[in-house]
Amino acid sequence: MAAAMPLALLVLLLLGPGGWCLAEPPRDSLREELVITPLPSGDVAATFQFRTRWDSELQREGVWINLGRSSVMSSQGSSAPLSTSSTPPTQSLPLPPSNPWVWPMTLTTTFCAMLCCRGRWSAPKTSPPGRSSCPVVPRASLISFHLLQAGLSVLLKADRLFHTSYHSQAVHIRPVCRNARCTSISWELRQTLSVVFDAFITGQGKKDWSLFRMFSRTLTEPCPLASESRVYVDITTYNQDNETLEVHPPPTTTYQDVILGTRKTYAIYDLLDTAMINNSRNLNIQLKWKRPPENEAPPVPFLHAQRYVSGYGLQKGELSTLLYNTHPYRAFPVLLLDTVPWYLRLYVHTLTITSKGKENKPSYIHYQPAQDRLQPHLLEMLIQLPANSVTKVSIQFERALLKWTEYTPDPNHGFYVSPSVLSALVPSMVAAKPVDWEESPLFNSLFPVSDGSNYFVRLYTEPLLVNLPTPDFSMPYNVICLTCTVVAVCYGSFYNLLTRTFHIEEPRTGGLAKRLANLIRRARGVPPL
Amino acid sequence: MAVTDSLSRAATVLATVLLLSFGSVAASHIEDQAEQFFRSGHTNNWAVLVCTSRFWFNYRHVANTLSVYRSVKRLGIPDSHIVLMLADDMACNPRNPKPATVFSHKNMELNVYGDDVEVDYRSYEVTVENFLRVLTGRIPPSTPRSKRLLSDDRSNILIYMTGHGGNGFLKFQDSEEITNIELADAFEQMWQKRRCYHFSFSYNELLFIIDTCQGASMYERFYSPNIMALASSQVGEDSLSHQPDPAIGVHLMDRYTFYVLEFLEEINPASQTNMNDLFQVCPKSLCVSTPGHRTDLFQRDPKNVLITDFFGSVRKVEITTETIKLQQDSEIMESSYKEDQMDEKLMEPLKYAEQLPVAQIIHQKPKLKDWHPPGGFILGLWALIIMVFFKTYGIKHMKFIF
Secondary structure (H helix, E strand, C coil): CCCCCCHHHHHHHHCCCCCCCCCCCCCEEEEEEEEEEECCCCCEEEEEEEEEEECCCHHHHCCEEEECCEEEECCCCCCCCEEEEECCCCCCCCCCCCCCCCCCHHHHHHHHHHCCECCCCCCCCCCCCCCCCCCEECCECCCCCCCCCCHHHHHCCHHHHCCCCEEEEEEEEEEEECCCCCCCEEEEEEEEEEEEECHHHHHCCCCCEEHHHHHCCCECCCCCCEEEEEEEEECHHHHHCCCCEEEECCCCEEEEEEECCEEEEEEEEECCCCCCCCCCCCECCEEEECCCCCCCCCCCCCEEEEEEEECCCCCEEEEEEEEEECCCCCCEEEEEEEEECCCEEEEEEEEEEEECCEECCCCEEEEECCECCCECEEEEEEEEECCCEEEEEEEEEEECCCCCCCCCCCHHHCEEECCCEEEEEEECCCCCCCCCCCCCCHHHHCCCCCCCCEEEEEEECCCEEECCCCCCCCHHHHHHHHHHHHHHHHHHHHHHHHHCCCCCCCCCCCCHHHHHHHHHHHHHCCCCC | CHHHHHHHHHHHHHHHHHHHHHHHHHHHHHHHHHHHHCCCCCCEEEEEEEECCCCHHHHHHHHHHHHHHHHHHHCCCCHHHEEEEECCCCCCCCCCCCCCCCECCHHHCCECCCCCCCCCEEHHHCCHHHHHHHHHCCCCCCCCHHHCCCCCCCEEEEEEEECEEECCEEEECCCEEEEHHHHHHHHHHHHHHHHCCCCCCCCCEEEEEEECCCHHHHHCCCCCCCEEEEECCCCCCCCCECCECCCCCCECCEHHHHHHHHHHHCCCCCCCCEHHHHHCCCCHHHHCCCCEEECCCCCCCHHHCECHHHHCCCCCCCCCCCCCCCCCCHHHHHHHHHHHHHHHHHCCCCCCCCCCCHHHHHHCCCCCCCCCCCCHHHHHHHHHHHHHHHHHHCHHHHHHHC
């Protein structure tokens, strides 16, 4: 019983007239891809990406995209792309054109429904982000994409995906050029899921991995609706030194390119290639380390960030973001976007940015103050990070007291603050050539390189959990019990003392037992009772 | 001769009479079958499954709801017809030693969370207001379809609620309650909407199951027809939980739902088991509390009501031999295709925006803020200042203004 209907099939059905009935070039296509990267520490990172492209003018038709169960009306009338991410990866996405950002409420509720949000959606529709991107969900649980259970999505089973040390998922919708001349646009939907498997769970001490060990199932067939279905395995260390690792089955082709500033080599397994899945009807990619990898620290990226809340008590606090530029000699600008909920009242006069101990004035600041219960604070800055430095951006805030009906049922858990978003063009060590949208793999074209000397990165810091001054919700019950007791005991006894009257009561002439006793006493000659 | 003639005539008459009677019996048998086929009068099935408790120690309520969800899905009701409301996420709870699973039997025999569970209302969205809105259909227009109960007057609805309750109320998420009167009124609203057609948020027949302490108090106040109700305990009794699991550390299920789940595991879409068997599930010896039920508002006899009338989605299919030809609306498709092609010719080539236009960001002019007329406070302040001025210095200064 197919409880999960095929995603692409629904999309095709809902595209309206046209679509696949006419003998035309297909108006949408699905590509899927899995990139497996063994990390130097022995962990394995796996990134799934599913790209659907609609070659139709969504601005006029307003296509309903049925993503699994919920329907999403893509932003009709605006060509601004839409991305939502939750604990997103350190991959990046290209900056949207600077169009005003339209956030229909349906989109937020449905994406919220899709991404299994906890807590409220922190970027309501009245806060257009301006220059940079997308709202982020502070914390979300992993949900299953309702994808066709064939091809790569066979591997997406929750029981194994949760035995990971990191996972993140993102949904991006954006317009892309349909052809090289870019005379018309198509819409592209990308769904990505990144997980990092802990080596010691998969390998029992050894750092070998295989698809079966990680996902507890193997690939059996490509998705019948996909025009491309590929698995890429990062074998960069293999090329450098032939004795380090061995991949089985041996790949037929490899792909080399400059990814995130360094040259990398990938082994390609094409599921649509009939020779790939022939004998055993399944594909189980395995990697064995011939020489155990040294436990070296992973190479530090040129840009990374950290965010934390400091301070004590429930009245004030300080929000600090540390931006690390580890490039030895190049400085580059970073666009920092902070969306802070209204109940943390920021004091913008306490905003300080220091690099290497000296004050660093940002080249551009845009601040939109919050309105209580309507919109959050929006703070956007363009900061030049000097080479080989740590920049600290800190701002003090005061915690607001909410109305007692506005607290969640578990207010002592705390409230989430969305991660801050950093966008930067990081200088790359190796010059990269511009990507070809159709030919290059999906992970390369998610954030395509336009200028070979740098690559675009969008980072998200950690979401934060802050406590607000929380009233004691058991107090109404306590007060009622206590006052009722006090009233009953004190006032009640006082009332009784004042109003109780005493009457003398005639003794009754006794019942039957008394008469019987008197009878016996008279017989004995003893005075009666 | 005449005697044999009359005898034979009588015999033929008798034979025809017998044949006719057999024929009529057979015909009425077919009619009975046909009547049985359309007996229950419903055309679709819906289910609203609600778990109202949050926090890790209320794991069993989530497991209760998920096991009913699982049975209902297995018996044929699709996800689009199930509204599942879970107040807390046990599968993704950091205290869950087996993430992405919710077990109902100890020793982790049965994972009721599964791979394709679809929760419609989760976490903070499970409130009394949302629950009543789902039942009565008064939902904001931006609600996705999966969160709506789109029943009509030929729908059989199963409503299952579990959590902590008391005499006359059910607690939602430790912060609010729904009373039995509100619930009865909501059902009456659904019944009153039967006069409308097509997605009128009403019901044909409704089965209400509740597994809480003093659950029978919740159905005491129902007054709308065609409702059958079951509860796990009577007023004054507590519903007890079944068994703890030492590995997970909490109680996994409540007794009543545990035995209902066992009962439902034996039902398949073709079962002929009826409601009287469901009433016998979990007697006092197993359940410690006394399950109760209420059928006085229900028009049919419970022994004629199949379990699959509410828990399954047994469709009545009419086979027709007519063929219907579907026409492609080729004119619309051709015109839209032409429009796309024309747009291709007319539009100028576009290009991608720069990824991080630093120069533009630094040198952009500050945005002009919209001018808003002064608000009431400012106007009042100025009016006061002007009045005081003219009172102090006299009205003669007015002529210099006007």
